[in-house]
Amino acid sequence: xxxxxxxxxxxxxxxxxxxxxxxxxxxxxxxxxxxxxxxxxxxxxxxxxxxxxxxxxxxxxxxxxxxxxxxxxxxxxxxxxxxxxxxxxxxxxxxxxxxxxxxxxxxxxxxxxxxxxxxxxxxxxxxxxxxxxxxxxxxxxxxxxxxxxxxxxxxxxxxxxxxxxxxxxxxxxxxxxxxxxxxxxxxxxxxxxxxxxxxxxxxxxxxxxxxxxxxxxxxxxxxxxxxxxxxxxxxxxxxxxxxxxxxxxxxxxxxxxxxxxxxxxxxxxxxxxxxxxxxxxxxxxxxxxxxxxxxxxxxxxxxxxxxxxxxxxxxxxxxxxxxxxxxxxxxxxxxxxxxxxxxxxxxxxxxxxx
Amino acid sequence: xxxxxxxxxxxxxxxxxxxxxxxxxxxxxxxxxxxxxxxxxxxxxxxxxxxx
Amino acid sequence: xxxxxxxxxxxxxxxxxxxxxxxxxxxxxxxxxxxxxxxxxxxxxxxxxxxxxxxxxxxxxxxxxxxxxxxxxxxxxxxxxxxxxxxxxxxxxxxxxxxxxxxxxxxxxxxxxxxxxxxxxxxxxxxxxxxxxxxxxxxxxxxxxxxxxxxxxxxxxxxxxxxxxxxxxxxxxxxxxxxxxxxxxxxxxxxxxxxxxxxxxxxxxxxxxxxxxxxxxxxxxxxxxxxxxxxxxxxxxxxxxxxxxxxxxxxxxxxxxxxxxxxxxxxxxxxxxxxxxxxxxxxxxxxxxxxxxxxxxxxxxxxxxxxxxxxxxxx
Numbered sequence: 001x002x003x004x005x006x007x008x009x010x011x012x013x014x015x016x017x018x019x020x021x022x023x024x025x026x027x028x029x030x031x032x033x034x035x036x037x038x039x040x041x042x043x044x045x046x047x048x049x050x051x052x053x054x055x056x057x058x059x060x061x062x063x064x065x066x067x068x069x070x071x072x073x074x075x076x077x078x079x080x081x082x083x084x085x086x087x088x089x090x091x092x093x094x095x096x097x098x099x100x101x102x103x104x105x106x107x108x109x110x111x112x113x114x115x116x117x118x119x120x121x122x123x124x125x126x127x128x129x130x131x132x133x134x135x136x137x138x139x140x141x142x143x144x145x146x147x148x149x150x151x152x153x154x155x156x157x158x159x160x161x162x163x164x165x166x167x168x169x170x171x172x173x174x175x176x177x178x179x180x181x182x183x184x185x186x187x188x189x190x191x192x193x194x195x196x197x198x199x200x201x202x203x204x205x206x207x208x209x210x211x212x213x214x215x216x217x218x219x220x221x222x223x224x225x226x227x228x229x230x231x232x233x234x235x236x237x238x239x240x241x242x243x244x245x246x247x248x249x250x251x252x253x254x255x256x257x258x259x260x261x262x263x264x265x266x267x268x269x270x271x272x273x274x275x276x277x278x279x280x281x282x283x284x285x286x287x288x289x290x291x292x293x294x295x296x297x298x299x300x301x302x303x304x305x306x307x308x309x310x311x312x313x314x315x316x317x318x319x320x321x322x323x324x325x326x327x328x329x330x331x332x333x334x335x336x337x338x339x340x341x342x343x344x345x346x347x348x349x350x351x352x353x354x
Numbered sequence: 355x356x357x358x359x360x361x362x363x364x365x366x367x368x369x370x371x372x373x374x375x376x377x378x379x380x381x382x383x384x385x386x387x388x389x390x391x392x393x394x395x396x397x398x399x400x401x402x403x404x405x406x
Numbered sequence: 407x408x409x410x411x412x413x414x415x416x417x418x419x420x421x422x423x424x425x426x427x428x429x430x431x432x433x434x435x436x437x438x439x440x441x442x443x444x445x446x447x448x449x450x451x452x453x454x455x456x457x458x459x460x461x462x463x464x465x466x467x468x469x470x471x472x473x474x475x476x477x478x479x480x481x482x483x484x485x486x487x488x489x490x491x492x493x494x495x496x497x498x499x500x501x502x503x504x505x506x507x508x509x510x511x512x513x514x515x516x517x518x519x520x521x522x523x524x525x526x527x528x529x530x531x532x533x534x535x536x537x538x539x540x541x542x543x544x545x546x547x548x549x550x551x552x553x554x555x556x557x558x559x560x561x562x563x564x565x566x567x568x569x570x571x572x573x574x575x576x577x578x579x580x581x582x583x584x585x586x587x588x589x590x591x592x593x594x595x596x597x598x599x600x601x602x603x604x605x606x607x608x609x610x611x612x613x614x615x616x617x618x619x620x621x622x623x624x625x626x627x628x629x630x631x632x633x634x635x636x637x638x639x640x641x642x643x644x645x646x647x648x649x650x651x652x653x654x655x656x657x658x659x660x661x662x663x664x665x666x667x668x669x670x671x672x673x674x675x676x677x678x679x680x681x682x683x684x685x686x687x688x689x690x691x692x693x694x695x696x697x698x699x700x701x702x703x704x705x706x707x708x709x710x711x712x713x714x715x716x717x718x719x720x721x
Contacts, residue, residue, distance in 0.1 A: 030610070031676070032517070032521050032676070033675075033676075050526075053674070053675065054612065054675075062405070062406035063405075063406075063612065063613075063642070063643050064403065064405035064406060064642030064643035064644065065405060065406045066403070066405060066406065069402075140526050141526060141528060142438070234445070234446075237444065237445060237446050237469075238444035238445060238464075238469075240468065240616065240619035240620050240672070241619055242614045242615050242616035242619040242620070242672065243612070243613070243614035243615060243616070244614045244616050244672075244674045247612050247614050247674075248674060256641065258641055258642065260402065260403050260642075262400075262401055262402045265402060266402075267402055267403065269403060269405060269642055271641050271642045271643070272612075274614075277615070277632075278632070279628075279632050325437070325438065326438060327674040329464070329616050329620055329671065329672035329673075329674070330443055330444055330464060330672075331436035331437060331438055331443040332443065333436075333437040333438075335437070356593075356600075357589075357592060357593060357600060357682075357685050358600065358601070358604055358649070358653060359597055359598070359599075359600035359601025359602070359603070359604060360597070361597050366721065367719055367720040367721065368720060368721040369720055369721075381721065397601050398646065398649075399646065400640070400644060400646035400647065403640055403642050403643075403644040403647070404644050404645060404646075405642050405643050405644055
């Protein structure tokens with residue numbers, strides 16, 4: 001792990017050089033918010049933001065993505081053959097991703113890269129991407145990353161982590177991919193003497209996180225007891241079952257497969273889906289095991305804070321980015337739900353255990 | 355529809371009874387002329403989905 | 407709207423104690439500045455969490471659809487008109503609901519205020535006419551009139567049109583000279599301009615359906631976008647599909663929309679989709695002289711055929 005110093009002109013120069021070898025993505029200002037977009041030639045990522053409105057998961061997992069295509073047009077050589085859509089997995093780099101979003105890629109990877117089943121679209125995009133993160137020195141009051149398994153200077157999921165200072169950047173390079181990028185960008189000014197400055201920045205940022213959650217009891221609490229707890233009606237009442245929380249969440253991964261036909265050709269595509277949508281669990285028979293709002297809301301929080309915890313033993317399926325908290329139209333707050341779940345005691349627990 | 359950006363001459367309404375064959379012919383002719391005059395529609399068309 | 411909270415608590419507590427209703431639907435204070443969360447109370451003790459302020463923009467009529475119990479609901483002017491529409495459309499019975507009427511002086515626009523202030527907003531408080539916004543570095547005072555939601559600034563039905571009890575005396579209605587100035591501006595553009603305008607407007611849409619779900623009018627058991635047999639339109643991000651969703655939803659709300667603003671407020675990416683519904687509202691007013699939700703006795707304009715219905719466009 002190397003620490004290098006990059007002064008501001010080297011940052012711009014380095015990214016410009018890297019743009020020849022990598023397709024660059026970074027936060028770009030749109031009206032009154034930021035989104036991750038492909039950077040144009042000579043465009044720099046705009047780091048003047050705490051975080052983007054929607055997470056960068058769309059870079060690995062586009063909201064609508066073609067997978068397979070076919071044509072029935074017999075004048076074509078490949079008629080009546082369903083084939084993979086050509087994709088471009090040339091090397092790309094995401095510059096300006098926050099540590100919370102970077103950690104989320106690892107959580108999503110647990111699902112999309114298993115010994116038995118792999119999602120080739122997500123994996124190929126992931127493997128082609130180098131992640132250059134920017135540490136978070138001014139978190140929002142809705143950020144709770146430090147108690148959600150990461151933190152403003154967390155390294156997981158990142159190839160390089162950059163700390164922005166007034167006149168320069170300090171960058172920690174963690175992986176081979178990171179080193180390859182730094183070499184092309186010409187960021188090679190090693191500065192071991194700045195290690196303390198980096199550490200101080202990290203500690204100061206972590207101290208600025210004001211919002212916390214407690215997750216210590218989630219794995220021991222009995223799943224079925226939690227499932228039948230009485231607080232779900234109260235939590236779910238205001239929910240309008242839109243897809244805002246799931247679409248803005250960097251760790252939500254559900255998708256739906258749609259076939260669309262146009263004349264003699266067609267595609268099979270995948271679209272983001274949401275467990276909040278009423279038809280998410282509709283079977284072909286028409287039966288819907290989760291046809292009430294309370295069941296769906298309960299499922300989402302149980303998935304994030306209980307099922308995932310039990311299944312993967314890697315902490316909760318949340319990185320504390322706070323997007324769902326600030327964007328939910330009815331102000332359902334995962335921090336409040338987590339507190340209720342974590343402090344839940346089954347009704348028949350005896351007073352001594354409680 | 356007009357607000358959305360479809361030319362007003364693309365959408366026409368007419369009451370025509372099944373007994374009014376002449377009127378039907380005239381309306382069809384008129385609509386065809388009007389639409390041809392504004393040219394092929396380039397707007398509200400979906401081919402295969404334009405996605406990633 | 408100072409003092410409304412206490413009155414709401416008093417009325418709600420009494421209704422529950424006397425078993426007039428099984429449940430009171432209102433708001434409780436949210437965890438974020440400028441947000442309140444819809445909640446329900448089923449016991450007289452639980453009403454202590456109820457609040458009312460200028461952040462109650464969500465339309466609570468949305469939570470009434472197909473309810474079986476007797477409920478009380480807190481309703482401002484626009485909400486009450488949606489309740490009228492709900493009753494006319496048989497989604498709830500009049501004798502099932504007890505309406506706690508709120509003469510409303512308007513809701514503040516969360517997005518607008520965030521744009522006017524630098525830095526993260528930590529707290530927002532209010533008096534009758536002033537909004538105080540606190541960030542880490544400063545406190546800014548705004549005249550409430552400057553930061554109202556757009557639909558509230560143009561509102562001509564601040565007092566509930568239907569109610570069982572009011573929390574305060576009726577307030578004077580606003581004089582609004584031109585509700586549709588922005589719609590007219592779009593109507594004056596040329597075809598290409600109009601197309602581009604809506605392209606830009608709808609580009610950020612992520613098909614989360616928050617607008618549809620926040621809207622009390624959107625209660626179809628299966629929405630047209632969720633239909634599969636036949637499937638009317640794609641579910642992905644193709645621009646034509648996104649446009650179709652918004653336009654078709656606006657059409658389904660035509661003549662019924664009360665401009666409560668819940669759709670715009672719910673949208674996570676800040677799309678101004680009221681431009682579509684208000685165009686239809688404008689046409690409806692101009693052509694049928696109809697405003698939605700004002701009377702339990704009259705059928706909506708598009709429900710009824712009348713000899714003098716506008717017909718000049720039919721050749």
